[in-house]
Amino acid sequence: MLFVSHPTHSPNISYTQFYLSLVTQVYLHFVILFSALSKLRIPNLYPSSQVEIVQSNVVFDISSLMLYGTQAIPVRLKILLDRLFSVLKQEEVIQILHALDWTLQDYIRGYVLQVFREAFLA
Numbered sequence: 563m564l565f566v567s568h569p570t571h572s573p574n575i576s577y578t579q580f581y582l583s584l585v586t587q588v589y590l591h592f593v594i595l596f597s598a599l600s601k602l603r604i605p606n607l608y609p610s611s612q613v614e615i616v617q618s619n620v621v622f623d624i625s626s627l628m629l630y631g632t633q634a635i636p637v638r639l640k641i642l643l644d645r646l647f648s649v650l651k652q653e654e655v656i657q658i659l660h661a662l663d664w665t666l667q668d669y670i671r672g673y674v675l676q677v678f679r680e681a682f683l684a
Contacts, residue, residue: 594627618654621646622661629662634673643669 624646628639635643647655659669668674 616646616649618650618658621650621654622658625658626662629659629664629669632674633676635669637672640669640672 625643628635628643647658650658656666659666664674
């Protein structure tokens with residue numbers, strides 16, 4: 563039997579309640595992601611050379627699920643976002659990234675570059 567320490571260390575919440583709330587949170591995250599992805603049209607089985615027009619608000623919804631509050635993006639998710647961003651104007655892409663606290667350079671790099679400044683006491 564596997565024993566997992568209770569993360570909240572609160573006697574008021576049982577293990578079952580904790581894991582149920584965790585599963586519920588994960589489920590809700592996937593529901594939000596799939597609802598955003600459902601706004602995109604499913605492509606044909608045989609890819610065509612035509613580019614599908616995507617609205618920037620739909621791209622924002624999808625990219626916010628991938629980028630908001632994160633410092634790095636996995637390569638496969640970046641490839642998906644690259645395809646979505648490729649049909650938008652560069653100004654729209656920069657506006658979306660800025661709203662999610664990413665710069666274009668950070669996005670191209672795949673992670674947010676953190677610059678630490680040393681404070682000197684006078």
